[in-house]
Amino acid sequence: MNPPASAAPALQARPRVGAGYRLQWEPTQQSWVLLFPEGMVKLNGSAGEIMKRCDGARSVGEIVADLETTFDTQGLQADVLSFLDIARGKHWIED
Amino acid sequence: MDATRVQAVPAGPLQATNGTPLWLLAELTYRCPLHCVYCYNPVDFALTERELDTEGWLRVLREARALGSVQCGFSGGEPMVREDLEILVAEAHRLGYYTNLLTSGVGLTEERAARLKQAGLDHIQLSFQDSTREMNDFLSHTKTFELKQRVARMIKANGWPMVMNVVLHRMNVDWIDKIIEMAVDLGAEYLELANSQYYSWAHVNRDHLLPSREQLQRAERITNEYRARLGDRIRMFFVVPDFYENRPKKCMNGWGNVFLTITPDGTALPCHTARMLPGLAFPNVRDQDLRSIWYESEGFNRFRGRSWMKEPCRSCPEQEKDLGGCRCQAYLLTGDAANADPVCDKSPHHGVVIEAVQKAQRPDAQRVTEHPLVFRGPKESRRLTEGKRVEA
Numbered sequence: 001m002n003p004p005a006s007a008a009p010a011l012q013a014r015p016r017v018g019a020g021y022r023l024q025w026e027p028t029q030q031s032w033v034l035l036f037p038e039g040m041v042k043l044n045g046s047a048g049e050i051m052k053r054c055d056g057a058r059s060v061g062e063i064v065a066d067l068e069t070t071f072d073t074q075g076l077q078a079d080v081l082s083f084l085d086i087a088r089g090k091h092w093i094e095d
Numbered sequence: 096m097d098a099t100r101v102q103a104v105p106a107g108p109l110q111a112t113n114g115t116p117l118w119l120l121a122e123l124t125y126r127c128p129l130h131c132v133y134c135y136n137p138v139d140f141a142l143t144e145r146e147l148d149t150e151g152w153l154r155v156l157r158e159a160r161a162l163g164s165v166q167c168g169f170s171g172g173e174p175m176v177r178e179d180l181e182i183l184v185a186e187a188h189r190l191g192y193y194t195n196l197l198t199s200g201v202g203l204t205e206e207r208a209a210r211l212k213q214a215g216l217d218h219i220q221l222s223f224q225d226s227t228r229e230m231n232d233f234l235s236h237t238k239t240f241e242l243k244q245r246v247a248r249m250i251k252a253n254g255w256p257m258v259m260n261v262v263l264h265r266m267n268v269d270w271i272d273k274i275i276e277m278a279v280d281l282g283a284e285y286l287e288l289a290n291s292q293y294y295s296w297a298h299v300n301r302d303h304l305l306p307s308r309e310q311l312q313r314a315e316r317i318t319n320e321y322r323a324r325l326g327d328r329i330r331m332f333f334v335v336p337d338f339y340e341n342r343p344k345k346c347m348n349g350w351g352n353v354f355l356t357i358t359p360d361g362t363a364l365p366c367h368t369a370r371m372l373p374g375l376a377f378p379n380v381r382d383q384d385l386r387s388i389w390y391e392s393e394g395f396n397r398f399r400g401r402s403w404m405k406e407p408c409r410s411c412p413e414q415e416k417d418l419g420g421c422r423c424q425a426y427l428l429t430g431d432a433a434n435a436d437p438v439c440d441k442s443p444h445h446g447v448v449i450e451a452v453q454k455a456q457r458p459d460a461q462r463v464t465e466h467p468l469v470f471r472g473p474k475e476s477r478r479l480t481e482g483k484r485v486e487a
Binding site: 040 | 162163
């Protein structure tokens with residue numbers, strides 16, 4: 001399925017974890033967590049999988065493709081874009 | 096992968112997950128160049144002599160990380176007086192902590208800032224030192240302001256988020272507009288306007304520090320006006336003193352639940368003021384590993400959960416919400432740490448809080464106190480604790 005035209009610029013962005021945030025896997029919590037000044041957000045599985053791919057090198061389009069390959073599924077684009085919108089709004093990622 | 100549920104669990108300020116000590120507060124030293132009248136360090140701090148050495152702290156960092164700690168706060172006293180601060184920050188960073196430095200900025204030179212950045216320090220919380228003379232400096236924008244400007248520039252230059260913390264009280268709360276404007280001028284992204292909590296030195300000085308209701312309402316209104324005007328430019332947190340509430344705070348998010356404090360001499364505490372509680376032995380990291388301290392020691396188990404509660408907490412439908420409030424406040428104001436926090440209006444001791452609040456409404460409240468303002472310092476500490484000994 002071709003992405004709608006309006007999604008094209010968003011797919012070219014190369015998000016990375018926001019300045020002042022630290023993303024890491026926590027064995028004791030069995031989850032990815034995002035750390036920031038005096039706080040923590042525990043990410044669920046899907047959010048963790050997306051966030052850990054936000055390395056500033058890969059484009060959103062590549063992240064979507066990688067997720068679809070890794071999890072052997074299709075049609076993740078809309079969900080990934082909407083999560084990234086939320087994450088951007090919270091400064092968890094920046095482009 | 097279930098992409099229809101792509102969302103994060105909002106944890107906000109560190110929430111309890113499975114009772115692991117997510118927050119490690121490393122109080123590296125009680126030494127401090129300042130004399131803040133609301134300092135939360137114990138009043139008898141001068142009796143503590145032997146600080147943990149570098150090796151001791153490195154072991155604390157490793158053991159707490161193995162238990163699941165993710166946030167590490169380096170505090171004091173003034174942590175900058177420890178010359179091994181950079182070594183400890185570097186190890187904490189390497190272990191996977193988010194590293195926070197809680198400092199007044201005194202002693203932070205360009206060189207040290209560069210070394211701390213190199214070590215992997217994630218965040219500096221710059222607090223406002225504020226004894227009367229220094230407050231005057233601040234209000235007249237002289238010495239203190241220059242220091243803060245210099246430190247703020249260093250924080251910015253090193254790419255750290257700029258978080259300012261100002262303890263509010265009766266003597267500075269009326270200047271809240273100036274405080275906010277200063278934080279904006281310095282480029283702060285976060286500003287914590289935290290009213291003093293009444294423990295330790297602030298307990299000694301309470302009648303001088305507790306603001307009137309009118310002062311508080313005005314300060315909160317002005318803060319809201321600035322919020323509306325400044326929008327996203329700065330995030331402001333305004334913390335009301337719990338003396339003005341009817342229900343207590345869920346202190347430390349539960350005893351022995353999220354927070355682990357290690358004092359300069361290596362004593363492990365469930366909160367930074369718990370050492371004042373009589374009849375409770377708190378273990379020392381020199382004698383015991385942190386795992387057994389956290390899970391097995393009497394000090395950490397004593398007020399965990401709800402089984403220790405007496406009436407009115409025992410049968411209270413809200414007991415889960417606040418867990419009976421603060422044990423230290425219960426002890427300081429009622430003489431028994433197992434009582435309900437008297438901030439709660441269901442407490443039979445609530446009258447002591449009402450009385451303090453009523454006293455604070457008098458315009459001459461500061462003049463009717465039993466003693467002049469006591470500045471934190473080793474000499475005063477010894478005077479206030481004469482004859483008392485602390486085992487370390």
